[in-house]
Amino acid sequence: MTTHTNTIYTDVLQARYSLRLSARLSADLDNLPHGVTERLRVARQQAVMQRKKPQTVTRLRRATEIAHNGHTAALHGSDDRMGWAGWLASGLMVLALTMGLMAINSQQNDNRAIEVADLDAVLLTDDLPPEAYADPGFLQYLKAGRDQQSTAH
Structure with a gap:
């Protein structure tokens, strides 16, 4: 397998694991005591507050080439101006x-x-x-x- 395929396979496995884990955790959520659910709510709010903020685009650039990555394509820009x-x-x-x-x-x-x-x-x-x-x-x-x-x- 190529490195790209290994990366995709690893991402798929991680996504499956996280879905199974969240489903199992959510299954017994109603049976938890009030104190535990409040601590979980506070921890969730703190995690959301500390997540990485998206960076704003400071300058728009023209896409001048297309890079192929497996079955997807991405646009890449450069600083070349159209003459x-x-x-x-x-x-x-x-x-x-x-x-x-x-x-x-x-x-x-x-x-x-x-x-x-x-x-x-x-x-x-x-x-x-x-x-x-x-x-x-x-x-x-x-x-x-x-x-x-x-x-x-």
Whole structure:
């Protein structure tokens, strides 16, 4: 086994032991005398007061690399600042993304206009019964007819 696997295995064993121990201690908690429960309560409060306080982050840094640790990944930062080349590359990527989205929007608008034009052409050139205009599935009817015509050609 590797050192990393041994560490994980040890952590799992410690967690299991602590769960079993706390379950056994909690099982007879109701049967303890009042003086003992008060001492336990005071000791618990003292332990909570003495626990290590979390350190505050004094300076935020950019994460520049990913360190893999088994099945997990952690972000590591460095003091390197993004230079003009990084800003230029970021700007070019944003510009390319914006242009791509505009092209997609234009293509979708063109497709909608072509679909409406095809629908108008079918309405103007086809002899349909009057019931077809009142049918809620009229658009589906026209699309199905157009799909059949395109597969026949």
